[in-house]
Structures are given as C-alpha cells and as structure tokens.
Amino acid sequence: MADPRGFLTTPRKTPTRRPVDVRITDWREVYTEFGADQLERQAGRCMDCGIPFCHSGCPLGNLIPEWNDLVHSGDWRAAAERLHATNNFPEFTGRLCPAPCESACVLGISQDPVTIKQVEVEIINRAWAEGWVPPRRPSPGAQAAGQKVAVIGSGPAGLAAAQQLTRAGHTVTVFERADAPGGLLRYGIPEFKMEKRHLDRRLIQMLAEGTEFRCGIEAGVDVTAAELRTDYAAVVLACGATVPRGLEVPGADFGGIHQAMDYLPLANRAVATAAGEPAISARGRHTVIIGGGDTGADCLGTALRQGAASVTQLEILPRPPDRRPASQPWPTYPAIFRVSGAHEEGGERVYAASTQRFVGDDAGQVSGLVLTEVTPSAGGFAPVPGTEREVRCDLVLLAMGFTGAERGPLLTGLGVEFDGRGNVARDGSFATSVPGVFVAGDAGRGQSLIVWAIAEGRSAAAAVDEYLCGETSLPAPIGPATAPLR
Numbered sequence: 001m002a003d004p005r006g007f008l009t010t011p012r013k014t015p016t017r018r019p020v021d022v023r024i025t026d027w028r029e030v031y032t033e034f035g036a037d038q039l040e041r042q043a044g045r046c047m048d049c050g051i052p053f054c055h056s057g058c059p060l061g062n063l064i065p066e067w068n069d070l071v072h073s074g075d076w077r078a079a080a081e082r083l084h085a086t087n088n089f090p091e092f093t094g095r096l097c098p099a100p101c102e103s104a105c106v107l108g109i110s111q112d113p114v115t116i117k118q119v120e121v122e123i124i125n126r127a128w129a130e131g132w133v134p135p136r137r138p139s140p141g142a143q144a145a146g147q148k149v150a151v152i153g154s155g156p157a158g159l160a161a162a163q164q165l166t167r168a169g170h171t172v173t174v175f176e177r178a179d180a181p182g183g184l185l186r187y188g189i190p191e192f193k194m195e196k197r198h199l200d201r202r203l204i205q206m207l208a209e210g211t212e213f214r215c216g217i218e219a220g221v222d223v224t225a226a227e228l229r230t231d232y233a234a235v236v237l238a239c240g241a242t243v244p245r246g247l248e249v250p251g252a253d254f255g256g257i258h259q260a261m262d263y264l265p266l267a268n269r270a271v272a273t274a275a276g277e278p279a280i281s282a283r284g285r286h287t288v289i290i291g292g293g294d295t296g297a298d299c300l301g302t303a304l305r306q307g308a309a310s311v312t313q314l315e316i317l318p319r320p321p322d323r324r325p326a327s328q329p330w331p332t333y334p335a336i337f338r339v340s341g342a343h344e345e346g347g348e349r350v351y352a353a354s355t356q357r358f359v360g361d362d363a364g365q366v367s368g369l370v371l372t373e374v375t376p377s378a379g380g381f382a383p384v385p386g387t388e389r390e391v392r393c394d395l396v397l398l399a400m401g402f403t404g405a406e407r408g409p410l411l412t413g414l415g416v417e418f419d420g421r422g423n424v425a426r427d428g429s430f431a432t433s434v435p436g437v438f439v440a441g442d443a444g445r446g447q448s449l450i451v452w453a454i455a456e457g458r459s460a461a462a463a464v465d466e467y468l469c470g471e472t473s474l475p476a477p478i479g480p481a482t483a484p485l486r
C-alpha cells in the first residue's frame, strides 16, 4: 500500500491550468505538471483496495494501485513498466481521457478520489524524459512466424492494433488517407489539449519497431478491397465513425454553416504548419456551436484562440447537476456539470435549447439562428411556448456527434455487414462478416473515447494473432460488447 495514512493526511490536488489570458494567445497545452514531490504524495492517497474498482472503471484494466505504490516509493521506472503492461499510449489517455477510473475509485465514496489520470501522465512524461521508452522489436523467432497484416486507419485503435501485432512478429502496414498518421488525435483534437509532439514521438517508436505507415492512401480507392484481401493475411478496419450527424432545419444550406470536422482539421493543420488563417476561421465572427460535448468544447477553445467576436454553445439536454445524482451512483461515470479548459476560457453555454431554423442575408450567408427552449418529452424534446429567440451568428459549427462508419468504397468493396446502429458488425472475436477482416475502435463500437479505442485495438490484435497463429499471448482487455460500468 502506497501510504497507509495518505488518504487521511493528504487532500486531493488537481493540476493547475495556465492563466486564461495567457493560454488563449497560444496553442500550447493548458495544464501544468505537479512535479515529483507533489505527485508522489498524491499517489500515496491510493488505498490499495482489496477490490480495486478503478481497474473496472478503466477499459484498459490499468493496474492503478500498483503504479501508485511504485510512484509513491519513488520507483518511477517500474511504474512506467506496469503502466505500459496495459496501455500502449499513456501519454494520450493521461491527457485526454475523461478518467472513468476516478469516478470508480473507492476513496471517492466518502472523499475526493485519487488523481489517477495525473499520476498516469506524469509517469509517462518522466519515462520519455529518462529514455525508458525504447522501441520493442519482436524476437527473430516471432518474426519468422509472422504474417502480413493491413491496418486501415491510424487513430488510437489502429495504432494500438498495429503496435501489438508488430511486436508479436507480424509485418504490419498501416494505411491512412490523411497526410499524416494519428486519426482524430492529430486532426480532430486541438494542440491545446494534446501537443502533437507526443503523437510524433510515439510514431517514431513504432517506426523503429517495424510498423510501416502509408499515408495519403485511401483504402478502397488507392488500394482496392480485393487487393487488401489477396495481399494481406488479415485486415483490421480501424477507420473510425466519421459520418457526422446533420441538422435538417430550414436554412441549413446557408453559407457559413460547417461540420465541426470540416473546421477543426483546418485549424489543426494551420497550427501545425504555421500557415496563417485557415479557410474556415472564427476570427471576428459571431460563432454558434451546436452540440455540448467534447467536439463542441474543442470548437470553442479553437474559436476563442482564433479571435471570435463571440461564441455561444448550444446543448439540447438540460444543464446537468453539479453533483452525482442518486440515479448514477458510484462507481458509474456520472453526467454532471463539468467545466473543461475551453469552457473556462470564455463563451456562453445555453442548455435545453433546440435550433428551429437559420436566418440568412441576401448573399446567402447565415446571419442568425432561431432557437427555442425545450423540455424532455416522450420520444424527444418539446418546445416551450413563448421562448423562441434569435441569436446573431455568422459562423455555425455543427458538433452533434457521428452516426457511424462511412459506407464508401472500402466497406462496400469488402462487403462487410453493418449493425443496426450503423457500425461495422462483428462477432465476439472482433471478426466482421468477411473472413480475415476484423474491426476495432469507433468503426465497430460507434463514437466513443480514446481509452476504448486503445482497448479495442489491443483486443482486436489478440484476435487477429490467434486467427493467424492458432494461439496468442497478446492481452485482450475487453470484448466487443464490453460496456462502461452502469
């Protein structure tokens, strides 16, 4: 146990955010580190519970009490090894995960939970700084038995599957249609949430281990579905759930109304290349974001940094409660009111609001949005009479989620079946309806989280290894139907 009295003597601390007026002038990450002393004390709050519910809260099954204990006793190198035993990319989750483990922490029943996510990110930061994250090449014996595997998509699911399969001895090629690998980690999530140098450093490790990346190649077009099936012994589809939900209201075709995933990649590219103003920018514009989730918050922080005249974020659901409601007891991950870094920086959040129509000017550009307050009703939301009002806007960003995987040349060419929710259908072994073709991440699970995508990639890799070799020693943290704690 890290410190038998730690949870009695040390209050929980969360990392500090850089001052708002400073951070909105740059794109660097918002959070600062604790430093070794403070982190070791925070890790010492872990009670090393007989049944650590944090393991079940974390889809990767991260061995949280073990690395808390090791950090508390100052053995950071061993902590980094235990962390990598279950997580290929702790630098991604340690920055971006909403930390369902902390909601499941036993200490959280009566006190503030352990700052698990911060311990995670500082272990991996230290490990990189100390040179404890070398490439792990497969043994010559494993390589001799390996086969050729294609991974389609280089988001967290594809990267995790590729790293596991490469290390198991297979010859893995990752096909990515974007100009650089990373999926939503690179072109969805802004720099201020995760600086891309963390992604690039991990990609260098993967290249050194032997994973091949072919970017700018659209599978299904530049390499056909038939070629993938004949040239590779197995194919892993990790192509994400990229079809955005639309908003079918009058005026939706006015200029100035864009999907979030048309806006964010341009902004991220402009930051990465220092290319100046992107083709869609919020600079000087009254901006409305429709959708109150992660994607909406990323649009908010981006619009503020671009110099928007104003930002309003609309959410159709009512404002969540400040504290865990009785209907969402420990150890579930509750829907409570959260203030992300971007929300702290500015903008107005409007809850229980539904867009009725857009208003446009003579040039066909959006100039306003008419909304009404709504209340939940059977089968949806009912407008509250007399609450209709117009919000001025000349840029609208739609961030209302994704409806599933793209039914383009790749998936239609392969002939995979889909489930009722628009995702690629799979059996208990992540196998699609087409022999030798597997699916992992958002493409199979639907819109989710990075931690789930990594867990899916690891499990799908184990399934592929077993399919190719008849047995596997790769870990499988989740099954295709594993759900968050409810």
Ligand SMILES: Cc1cc2nc3c(=O)[nH]c(=O)nc-3n(C[C@H](O)[C@H](O)[C@H](O)COP(=O)(O)OP(=O)(O)OC[C@H]3O[C@@H](n4cnc5c(N)ncnc54)[C@H](O)[C@@H]3O)c2cc1C
Binding pocket: 096, 097, 098, 152, 153, 154, 155, 156, 157, 158, 159, 175, 176, 177, 178, 182, 183, 184, 185, 188, 189, 193, 217, 218, 219, 220, 238, 239, 240, 241, 264, 294, 295, 298, 410, 440, 441, 442, 443, 447, 448, 449, 450, 451, 453
């Ligand atoms: C804006 C935004 C912010 C988010 N923020 C967070 C967050 O803070 N924390 C969190 O946990 N989750 C977050 N998420 C969710 C998280 O990013 C996803 O759940 C995760 O990235 C899914 O991983 P994936 O590997 O399945 O797919 P993706 O990351 O979507 O990667 C799929 C890749 O496949 C490629 N591809 C698709 N079709 C083809 C083809 N035919 N040929 C070649 N390549 C192809 C795409 O170009 C893409 O690079 C966010 C999502 C969005 C949209």
Ligand code: SF4
Binding pocket: 057, 058, 059, 060, 062, 064, 093, 094, 097, 098, 099, 100, 101, 102, 116, 117, 120, 451
């Ligand atoms: S990956 Fe997420 S859920 Fe798992 S330990 Fe890290 S912060 Fe917690």
